[in-house]
Amino acid sequence: MRPMSNVNRFSPQSYSETEAAAALGISVSRLRELLDRYVFTSGNTRPASIEFTSSDLLLLGYWNNLAQPRTSKVIPMPKRR
Secondary structure: OOOHHHHHHHOOOOEOHHHHHHHHOOOHHHHHHHHHHHOOOOOOOOOOOOOEOHHHHHHHHHHHHHOOOOOOOOOOOOOOO
């Protein structure tokens, strides 16, 4: 595992749609679906060309995983009374 201080040295500063989709392991059409669902709402249209940062990919990956069924072995803690 590489140290966090070296992350910027090995990853690009920005990603195109194709690069972002590849980094997330999804198709470009799925990436655009996520953008339309969570970012470009209320009548805002998606621009023709978008650049993404690594932070954007983190959030897009989270949104993509929301749609997948949970197979986690983590047991949720009960609410306190």
